[in-house]
Amino acid sequence: MKALFNNQIIAESDKTISFDGSTYFPKSSIIEKYFKHSEKSSLCDEKGVAYYYNIEVNGEFRDEAAWCYSETTEYAKKIENYVAFWRGIRITYDM
Template structure:
């Protein structure tokens, strides 16, 4: 699977985990140079506290377009160290 934004592959992996129709990519499969940590956080009742990244590709930014659960609740332990996308990021195989 590939995550693409602004015509750039930002993550690629054969080992994504699908949760609620979102592909979660292993942390080591993302291209770190495109990811900037930001202060945004949200809470999911069953997954826990999510943190976000802003994507930056070729001078363009996509705020809060990737999220991850640093310490998910037990029900979501399988997505520890995985990153998911939205806000115009295309997921393709």
């Protein structure tokens, strides 16, 4: 699977996980030069604490368009250190 923004691949993996309506990519599959840590975090009682990333590709910017649970609850262990996307990031199923 691929995650794309502004016609650029920003993550690619055949080891994604579908969980609670989102597709999660291994953190190792993101192209780090497009990601900057946001100051935002949020607490989900079911999953744990999520940390957010801002994404910038070729001058196009999306605030907090990706998130990662680095410490999860037992319920969400399988997505620990995986990254999911929203806010205009396109997910495709072709490899």
